[in-house]
Amino acid sequence: MLDRTGVNLAFSVLLICSALTWAAPSCEPFIITVKDSAAGEPVPLAELETVNKISYLTDSRGRIAFLEPGLMEAGKVFFYVKAPQGYLDIKKDGFGCRGVSLTPSSGEQAELYLTPDPNYAESPEYSDLQLYRLKNDYVTSSAAYSPFEISVRDRATERGVPLVQLETEHGLTYHTDSAGRIAFYEPALMGKKVFFNIDSYGYESPNGGGKTLTPTPDGNAVIYLDRINTAERLYRITGGGIYRDSVLLGRDVPLENPLLSGKVLGQDTVAMAEYKGKYFWLWGDTDRPSYPLGNFKTSSAVSRLPGSGGLCPDEGINLDYFTNSSGFCKEMFPHPKGQVVWMNGLAGVEGKEGERLIASYGVIKGDAKGEKGIAVFNDSKEEFETLTTFEGNHNIELSGQAHRRNGYVYINCPYPSARIKAELEAFKNPQDYEAYTCLKTGTAFKGKKSQIERDENGRIVWGWKKNTSPLSDNQWQKLVDEGKASQSEAWNRLTDAGTGKKIELAFGSAGYNHHKDCWIMICNQKWGDSFLGEIWIAASEKPEGPWRKARKIVTHSAAGGLEDYTFYNASYHPEFNSGENIYFEGTYVTTYTGNRNPTPRYDYNQIMYRLNLSDPRLDEIWPQ
Template identity: 40%
Template sequence: MKYLQCLMYLLLLLGVPRLILAAEYFQIQVIDSESKRGIPLVELKTVNQILHVTDSNGIAAINEPGLMHQEVYFHVRSHGYEFPADGFGYQGKKIQVSPGGKAILKMKRVNLAERLYRLTGEGIYRDSLLTDADIPIAQPVLNGKVLGSDSVVNVKFKNRVYWFWGDTIFPGYPLGNFSVPGAVSDLPGQGGLPIQQGVNLNYFLDQNGFAKKTCDMPGPGPTWIDGLVVVRDDQGNERMFAKYVKIKGLLTAYERGLVEFNDQQKVFEKRKVFDFDAPLYPVGHPVKYEMSGHDYILFGLAVPLIRVPANPDALADLKQYETYSYLMPGSEAENWKVDRDESGALRYQWRKNVTPLTSELEEKLIQQKKLSKQEQYFQLRDIETKERIEIQNSSVAWNEFRGKWTMIGLQKFGTSVLGEIWYSEAASPLGPWKWGRKIVTHDKYSFYNPKQHPLFAREKGRLIYFEGTYTALFSGNEVKTPRYDYNQIMYQLDLSDPRLAAELFEK
């Protein structure tokens, strides 16, 4: 088997047509029964536990010598999709397997969001290459020598899209780039692919061809960034900034500050080390928002409740950061003071030097009898069950189709073991966020840190796009999906779906 594979790759290098090589493989494509699009991340397992996982075209290339020229049963499963069960409860199909043959299987999508493709890692279109299927992207099997990348941030800068990731692994050793690899892509319609087809990522590379470190801040441990934002200076020039943190141990931050991207060197440069005890600083996925005739950047994890004027000087000055809150300035942990008006109603204002509201903080206020459950800011509930949903982090964007602000949010770990993804909408990025609908879930697998992509929304926002990190981390699942684990997967959500009817969110 190894000899045959080596021979095939050698023939590819020598220019032998892919069609000849494809004759050695049996192609199974699994498609969405509604959209007819190939489904990535479908597991096809034989009776003797040989596992194949479909690529981003929904294709699995089968070349098992002992199973050729006979009927083979494949168990079929995929997160958020269903395959019909037989009388014994088995979900699968018996297929006549032969070299060069093809079969198509259909699955019903249960998730509201449709899985489109994998953006990072090795072998994104491996099986399509082996079976001579059409491939939309320029680097279908290995790009920047990246095998896996943690959470993404991205932004439009100088009319292109800049992408940056967390910890990233390479082929040569389990430890890789822990200092923010990056890439650039062209916008759809301006040299870039239509987003429903894929993204051609051009990584910033080091001298060895690896995705290079773009934010190598001094000090032990990884460097992570978030709060990635582009603002204009007084001369009208676009400038890109992010908050960096230095990490020790598992998840403990010990330093944070502001970095600016040098587009000539393709690296972030330190601009400011923040006071680590300051309660307000850039965090999460930023939102640009105009209030009272002034442009602001909103930051936040669960909800964007922190604001700062949209200019470089303000970004670097934590004294200019404010949060939307009813807590009194000067309040300290465990001794928060709640501001109320003459009638006893909570008085929300933009306040400096105040800890941002969180669901955990509000629970403590309730325990201290300073707040009632009906007064909580965080009141998001499941449209179906009416149960409260706690959001770990989210990505908020304006949507023209809805005329509302849309949230793609990760359910908080502890309230949802796997961190399921929810959709909500509101008249303001500040909320109130009343109702949510679950749009993505996984079976014993995590999918975290969702990033909505308003840059790529289609049909005036009817179709929106988001991605997240697919990983066994935090799931308790010790069986990691080959090639997909610890990588980014893109989803499409159709806001015309009647299960997402606008009136449901206005109750």
């Protein structure tokens, strides 16, 4: 863990204070000193890490100079603490976390103590990163801070590229912010030639794997990368420090809160719908600065529409969170018997007294574990309430992305093969939900006991059927394996348009696109070059399909100095359609990968992409 954790070292943690707190004439870092509890001496190489994976090593004086934009104003900040060799780890608390909670404040100090290990007798072995830290102490004053600006840009569009990793031979690791910038200041390396290994998902590394730069105070360098991905990564939507380095450099940024909003450090799985003249956003589990356990009962925010005070989706999303008295995201579905509640299928529908907002939900943990149903938004309370619960005879699960079209709300399962009339009353009666399926009406998928509907000639009958299970790729394959159907009878048979290779879907998000006059689906492949990090696009004339050809547009497979990453629950935003450009996002997280090097600030957050539908690489997917 100590070898490669994206450690912010030396003066890289120090800010241009005028860019962070414009009114303050000066701003000093918060000094954390780790000491030996027996001798009172400094403890070098202790690792402290925030909830959003920003990691630091104490220097030879046992110090860390903490001045992280956004978190300095957040109040309590939790630090995981990992003791170096020769010391005992802090005891776990009641939730199994090892760490301390501090309140970083400009110019203040804090101390914490580690107990020496009486049984330790080995000679320590140091990594390159640890050796660098032992030789180069943090600078604990911001007076001399003059960073070197590194800007990484997409060669085709000239736009800054977020999420580019630069690593020195010492193991110092940096990641570009949403504008593609790094504010680099390492006193020991300024004025010297420094080779940076450069890696980014979906981009080619420069020849030789990186670039040699000579950082100078207030200097700058521009690096261009060639994109492999068909889609272009635009920015991070959620979390802390979205434009951290740009703020350090005093650059203009598009967001009202570029460093921290709603005290959110991480958010899982998005759903979004237009509701009463605004975009309404919904997420799952949400991380906060003060402790590793955050909000597990759904978080929400609203944003203004472009043309009504909102940003163009090319620029960003100004999120206005629903918060509690602490300033952190409030529980949007305070289910009395649920400890963890996930929601999805968000859509605006017609009610007796006007537009209403509904979403599907599932209780994941608590006394009501296993409960599923539909919730409706209470505008006056600004929270969701149960509309209906699904009983045992309900055969259609609503757990995917939703899109409203032609009087229906379509739900991805992972294809958009479930639909409900876009009326509040219709959602109250699960028996009337429909799915496009080959099973007999009113039945559920039950493996080899599943009942397939066939006509008098033995042909499978596909159609919209009430209270009947839709089929995922995996379920269809099980029917084929059991001899209940043949592969040639599949309705949706998604394959790579270039190779003809079958694509198994894990998740999908579909909507109608006026520019192409067809339905478009952004989907996660299962068991691709990375397990859940490969994103594809497919198209069909109708929501039910058939969906046949697809093209990969985003990859998160291991390359260079990068390990596999997950990018799951991708969400297509038809609301943002702009001619030939479409927009989608997904959850960037190490889950399901075995990757033990999460990206600081980015991990467990949403990242936005843009795709130009006129790209010739997509020509073969469009309906003929």
